[in-house]
Amino acid sequence: MTTRRDFIKTSGFLVVGFSVAGVGNEIPLLAQGPGPYPDLDFRQLDSWIVIRQDNTATFFVGKTDLGQGTGTAFRQIMADELDMPYDSTSCVMGTTDVTVDQGGSGGSDALQTDGYPMRRVAAEARRVLLELAAARFGVPVGQLVVTDGVVSVAADPSKKVTYGELIGGKRFNVTLTGNNINATTGTAPLKDVQQFKVVGTSPQRYDIPPKVDGSLKWAVDAKVPGMVHARNVKPPFAGAKLVSIDESSVKGVPGFLKVVSRGNYVAVVCEREEQAIQAARQLKVNWQKPATAPFPTSENLFNFMRSATPTFSAMPTVVGNPDGALKGAAKVLEATYEIPFQGHTAIGPAHAMADPSNDQLTIYSNDMKSYGLRDGVAEFLKMPRDRVRVVWMEGPQAYGRTAADDAGFEAAFLAKELGRPVRVQWMRNEETAWDTKGPAFAVRVRGGLDAQGNLVAFEYDARSADFNHLGYNEHDTVLISQLMGNRREMPARGSAAAPSEMYAIPNRRMALHVVSLPLVWETPLRTGNLRDPNGPQATFASESFIDELAAAANADPVEFRMKLLQAAPDDDSGFKRARSIACIKAAVEAFKWDTRPSPKRAANGDVLTGRGIAYTYRSQTVVAQIAEVEVNRRTGRVWVKRLVCAHDCGLIINPEGLRRTIEAGLLYGLSRALHEEVSFDTEKVTSVDWVSSPTLTHADCPESIEVVLVNGDPNPKRSDLPHYGAGETMLKPTLAAIGNAVFDATGVRLRRVPFRNARVLAALKAAQV
Amino acid sequence: MANISLRVNGKSHTVDVDPATPLLYVLRNDLDLQGPRFGCGLGQCGACTVIIKGEAVRSCIRPVSTVQGAEITTLEGLAVNGKLHPLQQAWIDEQVPACGFCQNGQIMTAKALLDKNPTPTDAQIRQGMASTLCRCMTYYRIQSAIKLAAKTITSARNEDSEQKGSEVIA
């Protein structure tokens, strides 16, 4: 058995412990070292970078790639700082005993935050290598040049040496500094971004070929000898109590091994997968319904939320005198926006495999926050942390779901109970009903226009059903732990989001509240992180309402927004106001926007067309979006024919990769706009499969999507242009852009998401369109 | 349990399983194939798609006993002599996948579609692919990749028939 330290010593990757040799994605698989698995020392350069004799390098990063090519991007920025060709590098990600604890992924911060320590350690490695070369040639570092991992003496290019010859197979033994992992640094400065050669180009993602030829081993494929299969039996009613289990009901199932139950958690374990599925279906369990309803029906949700006493209300943010301004306004508009719970509904349900050999626990998992899973499981099972490790492998779109990694905890628990490797996977109905949800929002907005149509006051009051928000793999929050009866003293407060825009509105009030549904624990309506957990909701309300105000002012929706953006001369440190203006301009130009107020006066025929704009930012990434829709007034179907998105995330690492991430994110926004809603009655979630939980399909795909990559920095060539995150911002304004386009086409304002055919048809009928 | 004979990607196998077992579990767990994946087990998403007699088949709801003797192709069996199928190549050229979990179903469904209709219109692609779901929403690039592969396949066929034509003349 070989540990990471050994293969650094032996300098070869052809050692046991790594399934793929050579360049590309090297996944630490199988061949469990004997343990324990202590954390790597982030203050050692060797924890981050290994250079081999053949002049190739591997980067070890404690992040995970959710299918957006972040691994490729890390290789690009690190190759550039190190001065190595991209093709000579590879990347290992997110496995707790081989990569430093950068927390895994979340919040689209991989490049924005973690990109910097990665750049700094690569720059430091370059500095150390240049010093080694200087000593070898007896010249000062200043007289050396380095190209593609080869250092030569500027005055005598015949004197040259590769990085591999300098360090290959040896440790750097260089200590870094920094109070925490994000602050990790050596003494080398970062390059000016203008010096980058790989950044800004689009190498293909290394993970794609093995994903299309079937050779990649995913977390669903993890197998070890002696492994058995488990399935859960979930309570049929939210909040149900387990009364009794009739084990004799499954004794006849071939391959049956065990029923495991603790509190309200129930699982069956069998030799084979299909046997476990059968046993879980067949197991007779007596459940007792709770005395009171766990939640209202999905139809009654918003009334419930509006009348509930908030569990938390933030101190309102007030600018100017909103009450006075509203009183004095020539026109006051008020509206209510509603966004239901929307689930992850990952294409593949939760799964993990855990192996308890050698008194350690190795969990093979697609957990985006693999370190959190390790820490959480160690606490959950009361094991020393260094006896648990998580091997990160790819999985179905995680986007927050695996930050509450139920299956990882379940596999670990069951493996300990059985004393052998256990693979667990949820069924489709469990995943759709019980996965973590994006919180429902009920938003009340008011706005006042003066006699000239200027927006003088804006009030935003949001209620979000987000109490006990999960998302960091704490041992007392995942579902199995809740079902076993664990309760944390202080459930997470949850949050309601405010709009993100740079409008200069002289008088405003932002009030944010969180409400709770009656059932707080063991509930299928548990909120968690989602590909933007609450931005689309807030932006739907605010950017739709801005559109309503523009229409009331009889102003073009773009001009109305531009006026608000241009009204103030100041900006924030990231120049978000200037970049907002740049994005809207770029979108308008690409779309060939026709300046006029909405709605467009109704045409004849069954199909009405219109266009709508929305804009927002997330952290420092800015987007402006324009949707062109066709609304069928006979069927209520909304088809988004064309989407234009102008996007500014600062320095772009991989433009082609970024384009695809934006395109797919836009379509996810489209899916949330048109289809997605969790349905429930007063006993259970009734969204259980792809019929009861519809999603966007190929048939809905727009005819064209145009992504315009913008650099709206007032000094676009500055040498320290930051690289911001790009995983989520694009989908925030999509719901509003579509709603605004539907208004433009029909004159009907949709204030309730999703815009399913029946709902749109009813709204059109009511307005006699 | 019963002995079941299967032909998968040109190789014969015998497995000892309950004849009602869905083909998917046998492919994944007994034959160690990992192209087809579990998404829903209900025939609704396409993640488990394989090709049997030219048809895209959802292996999660197909009892293994009903496909005995039929030639079954999985994603692993698309490449010929190490050369990727034009669809797989188009998937790389267009950089289609996000997470990639659904892409087995996308590629296999597209293969059955193009085998029957080598020059589909946009509308036929949308329709033909409509029930193969992607939750990362890579639909836009999937559709471009299908068109790209269709072009490659058609032009390869044309070249092929031109060559054959000239051989005949010679």
Ligand code: FES
């Ligand atoms: S897994 Fe077979 S169709 Fe979904």
Ligand code: FES
């Ligand atoms: S690429 Fe992730 S589900 Fe399709």
